[in-house]
Amino acid sequence: MEDNLKNILINFKKTWRFVKEDKKYIILFLIFSLILCGISVITPLLSAKMLLYLTDGLFKELITVTIIVLIVEITRNLFNYLYNILFNKYSFKATSRIQVSIAKEAMKLEISELDNNSSGVFIDRINNDTKEIVSIFSDLGDGLIDVISNIGILIAIYFINKIMFAYFLLMLLIIFILEHIRMKKYFELDKKRRKLSEKNTGLVSELIRGTRDIKSLNIENNFLKKAESKLIESNNEKYKMQKVNAKYNLITGSVKDFSNLFLIFLGIYLCLNNYLSIANFVIVYMYKDRLLELLRYCSFLIELTKKFNVAATRVFEVIDDEKFKKEIFGNKVIDKINGDFEFRNVSFSYNEDKVVLKNISFKIHANEIVAFVGKSGSGKSTIFSLLNRLYLIDSGEILIDNVNINDLTKDSIRNNMSIITQNPYIFNFSIRDNLKLVKDDMTDEEMVEACKLACLHDFIMTLKDGYDTIVGEGGITLSGGQRQRLAIARALLKKTEIILFDEATSALDNETQKEIQKAINNMKGEYTILIIAHRLSTVIDSERIIVIDDGKVIAEGTHNELFENNEFYRNLYEKELV
Numbered sequence: 001m002e003d004n005l006k007n008i009l010i011n012f013k014k015t016w017r018f019v020k021e022d023k024k025y026i027i028l029f030l031i032f033s034l035i036l037c038g039i040s041v042i043t044p045l046l047s048a049k050m051l052l053y054l055t056d057g058l059f060k061e062l063i064t065v066t067i068i069v070l071i072v073e074i075t076r077n078l079f080n081y082l083y084n085i086l087f088n089k090y091s092f093k094a095t096s097r098i099q100v101s102i103a104k105e106a107m108k109l110e111i112s113e114l115d116n117n118s119s120g121v122f123i124d125r126i127n128n129d130t131k132e133i134v135s136i137f138s139d140l141g142d143g144l145i146d147v148i149s150n151i152g153i154l155i156a157i158y159f160i161n162k163i164m165f166a167y168f169l170l171m172l173l174i175i176f177i178l179e180h181i182r183m184k185k186y187f188e189l190d191k192k193r194r195k196l197s198e199k200n201t202g203l204v205s206e207l208i209r210g211t212r213d214i215k216s217l218n219i220e221n222n223f224l225k226k227a228e229s230k231l232i233e234s235n236n237e238k239y240k241m242q243k244v245n246a247k248y249n250l251i252t253g254s255v256k257d258f259s260n261l262f263l264i265f266l267g268i269y270l271c272l273n274n275y276l277s278i279a280n281f282v283i284v285y286m287y288k289d290r291l292l293e294l295l296r297y298c299s300f301l302i303e304l305t306k307k308f309n310v311a312a313t314r315v316f317e318v319i320d321d322e323k324f325k326k327e328i329f330g331n332k333v334i335d336k337i338n339g340d341f342e343f344r345n346v347s348f349s350y351n352e353d354k355v356v357l358k359n360i361s362f363k364i365h366a367n368e369i370v371a372f373v374g375k376s377g378s379g380k381s382t383i384f385s386l387l388n389r390l391y392l393i394d395s396g397e398i399l400i401d402n403v404n405i406n407d408l409t410k411d412s413i414r415n416n417m418s419i420i421t422q423n424p425y426i427f428n429f430s431i432r433d434n435l436k437l438v439k440d441d442m443t444d445e446e447m448v449e450a451c452k453l454a455c456l457h458d459f460i461m462t463l464k465d466g467y468d469t470i471v472g473e474g475g476i477t478l479s480g481g482q483r484q485r486l487a488i489a490r491a492l493l494k495k496t497e498i499i500l501f502d503e504a505t506s507a508l509d510n511e512t513q514k515e516i517q518k519a520i521n522n523m524k525g526e527y528t529i530l531i532i533a534h535r536l537s538t539v540i541d542s543e544r545i546i547v548i549d550d551g552k553v554i555a556e557g558t559h560n561e562l563f564e565n566n567e568f569y570r571n572l573y574e575k576e577l578v
Contacts, residue, residue: 501533
C-alpha cells in the first residue's frame with residue numbers, strides 16, 4: 001500500500017511537468033472546486049431547513065430559504081459551466097503536450113525495441129493512456145466535490161442524532177470493505193486487459209495496413225479467424241472485469257437494501273422512545289441514499305488514482321527510459337563529413353541465436369561508388385543499418401572520417417547519410433510534403449530538380465494535382481517503382497555526403513533502372529555511394545565490389561577482377577545470365 005501510494009505521488013510529480021505551463025487553470029480549478037464544495041455542503045443543510053419549515057408550517061421562512069436555495073443552485077450551475085470550459089481548454093493543451101512528448105521519445109527507441117514489440121504497445125499509450133493522465137485533475141475535483149458534499153450530510157446527521165450517525169458509519173465500513181475487495185480484483189484483471197489491448201491495437205493496425213495483401217492472397221478468413229480469437233480473448237477480460245463489478249454491485253446493493261430496512265426499524269424505535277423527532281427522521285431518511293453513496297464516491301477517487309497510476313506508469317515507461325531502451329549517441333559533432341568510413345572487426349547479431357556479421361572488416365573512401373553483393377541473408381542490409389546507427393554492434397568498431405560512430409551525435413551521422421530501401425515508407429501526405437520532410441525550406445526549383453534526377457518529374461506532371469497529389473498511406477496510390485523514385489528524390493534533396501541504395505532499383509523496369517543508373521553516374525565523384533544489388537548487372541560499373549557471404553567479406557575488387565579470380569562471384573553472375 002505504501003509503495004503504491006509512493007508510486008502515485010511519483011507519477012503525479014512527473015505529470016506536473018507537462019501541466020505546470022497551465023498552472024493558472026489548475027489554480028482556477030482549485031478555487032472553483034472549493035466554491036462548489038462549499039455549495040455542496042450548504043445545499044443539503046438548506047434542504048433540511050426547508051423540510052423542517054414545511055412540516056412545522058412556517059411558510060414565510062420556507063419561501064425565504066427556497067429563494068436562497070435557488071440563488072445557490074444558479075451559482076453552482078454558473079461555476080460548473082466555467083469549470084468545464086476551463087477544463088476543456090486545459091485538457092486539450094495538456095493532452096497534446098504529453099502525446100507529442102511520448103511520440104518524440106518513441107522516435108528515440110532502439111530499433112530492436114520496435115522489432116520486439118507490437119506497434120500497438122506504443123499506439124495504445126499515445127492515444128488512450130495520455131487522456132487518462134490529464135483527466136485526473138478534473139475528475140479528482142468532481143469526485144472531491146461529491147465526497148465533501150456527502151460528508152456535509154454526515155456531519156449534519158451527527159448533530160441530528162448520534163445513534164443514526166453511528167449506524168451510518170457502520171454501514172459505510174461494511175461497504176468500504178466490499179469495495180476494497182472489488183477494486184483489488186478489478187485492477188488485477190485490468191492490467192492483463194491493457195496488455196491484450198496493446199496487442200489488439202497492433203493487430204487492427206496490421207489488418208488495415210495489410211488489407212491489399214490480405215485480399216490479394218485471399219486469406220481474409222484465416223486472418224479474421226486469428227483476429228477473432230485475439231479480440232475474443234481481450235473482450236473476455238473485459239467481461240471478467242464487468243462480472244466482478246456486477247457481482248459486488250449485487251452484494252453491495254443487497255447490503256444497502258437491508259440497511260434501509262434496519263434504518264426504518266431503528267428510526268421507529270428512536271421516534272417511539274423520543275430520541276428522534278419524526279421531522280428529523282424524515283430528513284435522515286431522505287439523505288440515506290446519498291450517505292451510502294459516499295463510499296461509492298470515495299471508491300471512485302481511489303479507482304481514479306489507480307487508473308491514473310497505471311496509465312502514467314505505462315506512459316512514463318516510454319518517456320523516462322524506465323522499460324524501453326533508447327538510442328544513445330556521442331557528443332562529437334561533424335557538420336559535414338568527407339565520406340570515408342571503415343568497419344574494423346565488426347561482429348553483430350539481432351539475437352543470441354544467430355550471428356549475422358562475423359568479424360567483418362573493410363574500408364570505403366570518400367566519393368567512391370562501392371557495391372555489396374552476396375546471397376540473400378548474407379548480411380548486406382545489416383551493414384547499412386549499422387552504418388546508419390540503427391543497431392549497436394556486438395564488438396569491433398565502425399569509423400566515419402576516422403571517428404568512432406559511437407562518439408558522434410545523431411545529427412552528425414544521419415544528417416550526412418541517406419538510405420533508399422527496397423520498400424521505402426511514403427507518408428500519407430502530398431508528394432510536395434513528403435519531400436519537405438527532409439528539407440522544410442526547399443524551393444520549387446530544388447524539388448523539381450531532385451525529381452527530374454530521380455526520373456519522377458514527368459510522371460508527377462501527368463497527375464491532376466501535380467506535386468500536391470496525396471499519395472495515400474504508405475504511398476499506396478503509387479507503384480513500387482514510383483515509391484522508390486520518390487525515396488530517391490528525398491535522398492537527393494537532402495544532399496547528404498553518403499547515399500546508401502539498399503536494393504533501391506529492384507522494383508524498377510529496365511528502362512527506368514537505366515535512368516536511375518544514369519543519375520547515380522551523374523553523382524559520381526561528389527558523393528560516397530554504396531549499393532546493395534540483387535542484380536549484379538546493375539553494379540558491374542562500380543569502382544569496387546565487395547562480396548559478402550555468411551557474414552564475412554570473402555573478396556573485393558572490380559567486376560572484371562572478381563569475375564576472373566573469384567569463383568563465388570563468377571557463379572553469382574553466371575546464374576543471373578541463365
